[in-house]
Structure formats: structure tokens, C-alpha cells
Amino acid sequence: MTDHHQSTRGKPRVALVTCADLPDLDPDDRLLLDPLARRGVTAEAVDWADPAADWAAYDLAVLRSPWDYALRRDEFVAWASRVPALANPADVVRWNTDKRYLAELSAAGVRTVPTSWVAPGEDWRPPAARGEYVVKPAVSAGSQDTGRYDLADPHHRELAVAHVRRLSDAGRLTMVQPYLEAVDTAGETALLFLAGPDGPTFSHAIRKGPMLTGPDLGADALYRPEEITARTATPEQLAVAERALAAVPGGPGRLLYARVDLIPGPDGAPVLVELELTEPSLFLGHADGAADRLADAVLTHLGRAAG
Structure with a gap:
């Protein structure tokens, strides 16, 4: 008999999935630890590629910063399929880690960057x-x-x-x-959605300054530095985001979180750059209450897993 299930152990246990380069999580993700603890949830950072990790010992595994997967995506997708309770789900991970999903969203009527x-x-x-x-x-x-x-x-x-x-x-x-030139002036807008009782609920938005300054010369870095500020989402941006989420295979109701990245197109209307459902930064430190809202979303998913 095992003692790792919430029903037998009492206190839910959550893995915050990271990578070897970030064993203590990204600083923004660490903002989630105290809100989870206040809700009676034990959270631990776990490297997705750690062969000793016992994923069945967790009531939920939450993908956060497994940012070294890109060069071994097949391994990552196979790993995701073996995790008993993963957020976001393994089939979403498979779909979302290959940006050809942009073609599917475009076919569904979502305005995307021509590719x-x-x-x-x-x-x-x-x-x-x-x-x-x-x-x-x-x-x-x-x-x-x-x-x-x-x-x-x-x-x-x-x-x-x-x-x-x-x-x-x-x-x-x-x-x-x-290249959408408006990013140099207006920046990129990221809209963050977190799970609620009735599906993904808008939480907050941020502005990212321009990141691409020129050619890629093959330098190896886990991620590029970002210039982040808070931003108020417009009704037009929210409408594009909701249309994109509605087109997610299997429906958006299974998502713990979603990030919708938009840039104004040549006519000024928002264009989808990426729909981040696997390991996006959620910028919890840039909106009051965001970490608590994510902790509540985790509780929502724990309840679904227990049911």
C-alpha cells in the first residue's frame, strides 16, 4: 500500500517542475510557495529529467521552468505522458511545444503572425x-x-x-x-489566464519590451533577459485571447494556466505571436494577488484530480 495519495496522506503534495539549471525555481515562481503553504499544500521543486523523481508521489505536477527541453522535445513529451497528474495535460504539452499549432489557430480564425x-x-x-x-x-x-x-x-x-x-x-x-515593427514602440502584451471554477479566467497583463536586437549567432542561453512592466489589457486583446483559448484541442477547461502573447499588426489590431501553455513565465510579481490566484487555481486542479 502506498502513502502518497492525498486521500491517505491528508496534505496535498505538488511538484513544481523545473530543470537542472534552475533547481530552486525561477524567482517569479518562488512567489507561489508561500500562498500554497498557507493553503495547506506542500510544494517542491523537481527537475523533470531527474531519473530518481517519483512522480506518482505527487497529487499534481505543475510545469513551471523546464526550459532545457527544446533540444530533446521527444524525450520531454514522452516524460509528460508518464506523469500521472500533470498541468497542463500531456496532450496539450505535445500540441503546444511545436509551434505549428499557430497554423491550426490561424485556420480556426485566430489572427496570427504570417509564418x-x-x-x-x-x-x-x-x-x-x-x-x-x-x-x-x-x-x-x-x-x-x-x-x-x-x-x-x-x-x-x-x-x-x-x-x-x-x-x-x-x-x-x-x-x-x-518582424512586427510595433513591438519596438508598443511592446508585446502578455495576457495571463488562470484556472477558475468555470475555466480559464483573466488574471493580469504585462508589457514586454523588444527583445530581438539582431541576428542570432548561435550563442547558448537558457532564456533572454526581459523588460517587464504591468499593463492593462484592452477589450480587443481579450477577445483575441479568448478566441485562441477556445481553439485549444480538448477545450480550455483543462488548463491550469495560459499565456497569450500579442503584438499590434500593421493595422494596429492585435496579432497572436504565441499561445504559451507549457512552461510560460507567469509574471506573478507584476500584479497584486496573482500568486494567490495561481495557488487557488492549483487547489482547483487538486480537487479535480482527487475527484
Whole structure:
């Protein structure tokens, strides 16, 4: 007989899933520890790749900062499928860790950044159209392996080709997108949703300043520094976010959290850049009560798991 289930042990136990580079969690995620403790929940940071981790010993495993998975996504997705109680669920992780989901959202009527895809081994030439473009892998976290290129600059064109080739040689699918210039002035807006009794509920929004300053030269970093400030979401942004969430396979009701990243398009209307359902920073420190709202969302999921 085991003693690790909530019904037999009494006090629920939650794993906050991280990676070897962040054994004590990201500082923002540590803001969740006290609110969980006040609610009678024992929370522990656990590396997703730790072979000694006993995932069945937790009533819930909450994905937070497993940011080293991008180069071994297949292993990560297989791991997720073996975790008895995972938030967000393993099938969502499989879908969301490959950014080809953007094509599905676009087909569902969500306004997304126009994207072209370059398969490994496929020949690629920069678009003839002038302007700035972003090159990045379809599987990535923390803006890793992502670069910005001005295709009017011959040197940048060469660097963009080299970037695509580098990803191709590594067997990675490449995304090429026009750079949305409004990010340099308006920034990027991230809308954060947390689980409530009736599904994801809007919690708060933040502004991220521009992050891509030029070409990617192959530097290895877990994530890029971000300039974050609080922001008030507009009704138009909320409408795009809710449409994106409604298109999540299996429905949004199973989600513990969601982050919807938007940038104004050429006409000023919000465009979806990413729908982050796997391991997004939630910016708990940038909104009063956000950590408590996430702790309540965890309790909601614990109740569902117990049921």
C-alpha cells in the first residue's frame, strides 16, 4: 500500500517542475510557495529529467521552468505522458511545444503572425520582399536560437541563410516570420489566464519590451533577459485571447494556466505571436494577488484530480 495519495496522506503534495539549471525555481515562481503553504499544500521543486523523481508521489505536477527541453522535445513529451497528474495535460504539452499549432489557430480564425516553414534539408532563400524577418525553430523556449534580420542588408541575408542552415543541420523545423515593427514602440502584451471554477479566467497583463536586437549567432542561453512592466489589457486583446483559448484541442477547461502573447499588426489590431501553455513565465510579481490566484487555481486542479 502506498502513502502518497492525498486521500491517505491528508496534505496535498505538488511538484513544481523545473530543470537542472534552475533547481530552486525561477524567482517569479518562488512567489507561489508561500500562498500554497498557507493553503495547506506542500510544494517542491523537481527537475523533470531527474531519473530518481517519483512522480506518482505527487497529487499534481505543475510545469513551471523546464526550459532545457527544446533540444530533446521527444524525450520531454514522452516524460509528460508518464506523469500521472500533470498541468497542463500531456496532450496539450505535445500540441503546444511545436509551434505549428499557430497554423491550426490561424485556420480556426485566430489572427496570427504570417509564418512560413522550412523543413530540415529543404533549400531556403530569403524572401525577395524587403523588411525585417524573424528566424527561429518551431520547438524552442525562452527565445532560444531566435534572430532578427534586415533583408535589405546583404550581410543580414547571409546570416539568415546561415541561421536556417544551422537549424536544418540539427534536424529542426524552422519558422520565418515578418518582424512586427510595433513591438519596438508598443511592446508585446502578455495576457495571463488562470484556472477558475468555470475555466480559464483573466488574471493580469504585462508589457514586454523588444527583445530581438539582431541576428542570432548561435550563442547558448537558457532564456533572454526581459523588460517587464504591468499593463492593462484592452477589450480587443481579450477577445483575441479568448478566441485562441477556445481553439485549444480538448477545450480550455483543462488548463491550469495560459499565456497569450500579442503584438499590434500593421493595422494596429492585435496579432497572436504565441499561445504559451507549457512552461510560460507567469509574471506573478507584476500584479497584486496573482500568486494567490495561481495557488487557488492549483487547489482547483487538486480537487479535480482527487475527484
